Amino acid sequence: MNQFFNNKKLIILLISVITFISLIAYSLTNNREDTSAPQQVGNDVTGSIARIFSKPAEVVANFVDSVDNLMNTYEENQSLKSKIDTVYELQVKVYNLEQENARMQEELELKNTLSEYEQINASVVSRNPDSWLNQIVIDKGSQDGVAVDMSVMAGNGLIGRVSEVNAISAKVLLLTTSNDRTNRVSAEIQTESGPVHGIVNGYDEETKMLSMSQIAPDAVINPGDSVITSGLGGVSPSALLIGTVKEVSMDSYGLFKQVTIEPAGEVYNTRFVTVIKRLSGSGE
Amino acid sequence: MVQNRSLHHTYFIPVMLYLLLILDGFLINAFSGQFVSEAYILVPHLALFGFVLFSYYFPKQPMQLYAVVFGLLFDSYYTGILGIYAVAFAVVVYFVKKMQKYLTENVFVLALLFIVAIVMVDSFVFGFYSLMEITQLDFSAFASERLGPTVVLNIVLFIVIYYPLFKLVSWMYD
Numbered sequence: 001m002n003q004f005f006n007n008k009k010l011i012i013l014l015i016s017v018i019t020f021i022s023l024i025a026y027s028l029t030n031n032r033e034d035t036s037a038p039q040q041v042g043n044d045v046t047g048s049i050a051r052i053f054s055k056p057a058e059v060v061a062n063f064v065d066s067v068d069n070l071m072n073t074y075e076e077n078q079s080l081k082s083k084i085d086t087v088y089e090l091q092v093k094v095y096n097l098e099q100e101n102a103r104m105q106e107e108l109e110l111k112n113t114l115s116e117y118e119q120i121n122a123s124v125v126s127r128n129p130d131s132w133l134n135q136i137v138i139d140k141g142s143q144d145g146v147a148v149d150m151s152v153m154a155g156n157g158l159i160g161r162v163s164e165v166n167a168i169s170a171k172v173l174l175l176t177t178s179n180d181r182t183n184r185v186s187a188e189i190q191t192e193s194g195p196v197h198g199i200v201n202g203y204d205e206e207t208k209m210l211s212m213s214q215i216a217p218d219a220v221i222n223p224g225d226s227v228i229t230s231g232l233g234g235v236s237p238s239a240l241l242i243g244t245v246k247e248v249s250m251d252s253y254g255l256f257k258q259v260t261i262e263p264a265g266e267v268y269n270t271r272f273v274t275v276i277k278r279l280s281g282s283g284e
Numbered sequence: 285m286v287q288n289r290s291l292h293h294t295y296f297i298p299v300m301l302y303l304l305l306i307l308d309g310f311l312i313n314a315f316s317g318q319f320v321s322e323a324y325i326l327v328p329h330l331a332l333f334g335f336v337l338f339s340y341y342f343p344k345q346p347m348q349l350y351a352v353v354f355g356l357l358f359d360s361y362y363t364g365i366l367g368i369y370a371v372a373f374a375v376v377v378y379f380v381k382k383m384q385k386y387l388t389e390n391v392f393v394l395a396l397l398f399i400v401a402i403v404m405v406d407s408f409v410f411g412f413y414s415l416m417e418i419t420q421l422d423f424s425a426f427a428s429e430r431l432g433p434t435v436v437l438n439i440v441l442f443i444v445i446y447y448p449l450f451k452l453v454s455w456m457y458d
């Protein structure tokens with residue numbers, strides 16, 4: 001017994017293992033709503049310094065992009081010209097529908113519908129280097145109104161949700177994280193015969209497709225249909241684009257349909273994101 | 285190198301480690317389209333290289349302390365799961381310090397140590413995340429899609445970054 005306690009190295013090893021396990025347990029049970037103060041300070045300071053690197057890179061990338069755009073101008077112009085006629089038509093239609101919608105909302109005395117939201121623009125500072133948990137760090141935090149679980153968009157579509165908030169920075173967990181427990185979005189498919197509900201709950205790294213399950217087996221879904229958030233999960237507003245349907249199949253039990261989705265959001269090389277703040281209260 | 289020469293400006297060690305840590309996240313963010321593809325996933329390990337290099341050349345410095353502090357910062361900033369990289373970095377520093385006594389000082393030995401450190405850290409993190417069911421990948425897929433390509437990328441990074449950091453080390457030694 002005495003000899004055991006004399007063995008200093010063993011004691012140190014024991015203490016470190018205990019500390020290690022309790023730290024992990026602490027962060028796994030506590031990392032969602034409130035981050036501890038020293039962690040917040042460390043994250044914010046690191047985030048601010050990381051911005052010194054990311055800002056010039058942004059400028060360079062923007063320049064490369066604009067040169068790239070210039071090269072394609074002619075072809076783009078041709079295809080845009082052919083599309084522009086339909087745009088006018090659509091504009092008139094949308095204006096008409098919006099007016100009608102506003103009038104109806106007034107009549108029904110609706111305050112905030114599920115589809116209303118505010119936007120907070122942010123730029124991406126860093127990304128988790130080991131890519132197991134696909135997380136990015138953005139340069140807006142609780143001071144700008146960002147809160148845990150808000151939806152985050154980039155490019156044209158949804159890319160993830162806020163997983164941790166510090167004072168002037170926040171972490172976003174991307175939809176591409178393969179762990180399906182943490183990343184579920186209640187979604188609906190806009191089909192010809194009306195909306196079809198389901199849950200987006202997985203990502204295939206090999207094909208770069210999202211998967212959606214729990215869809216009623218008799219639903220008629222065509223490839224090319226748009227998938228949007230339904231807003232029924234209580235966190236995200238409705239009508240945020242997730243992607244378009246690529247393939248439809250039955251799941252392995254033959255009980256539900258499942259769908260693979262081509263994501264509309266920019267998941268890689270993301271430089272700017274939009275955090276979506278839902279206006280109507282969460283249904284919890 | 286010259287062990288008995290005096291060392292100055294040791295504050296450069298934590299500063300460089302901090303910058304390398306930030307550079308990791310910056311690199312993967314700037315090149316995420318190139319680093320992450322269907323066939324492979326590349327992980328830059330510049331912070332790890334910093335730990336290997338400094339504990340190889342400055343075994344008398346409190347590298348274990350730096351490993352724990354910057355490891356915790358790494359965890360807190362990138363994933364929010366505290367402790368994984370802190371332990372991984374501390375073990376690597378301990379390992380390099382032990383090995384340093386028996387090895388000659390040589391670029392290739394350092395590169396070899398770096399590769400061994402990458403394999404150690406990545407396997408540890410992979411094992412841990414499998415345990416927590418964050419990943420469902422099996423070991424052979426992990427080795428071919430992640431570990432192998434990552435080692436190749438980091439050899440390239442090593443070639444780029446070794447000389448300037450070596451210059452810094454030599455400057456700190458006289």
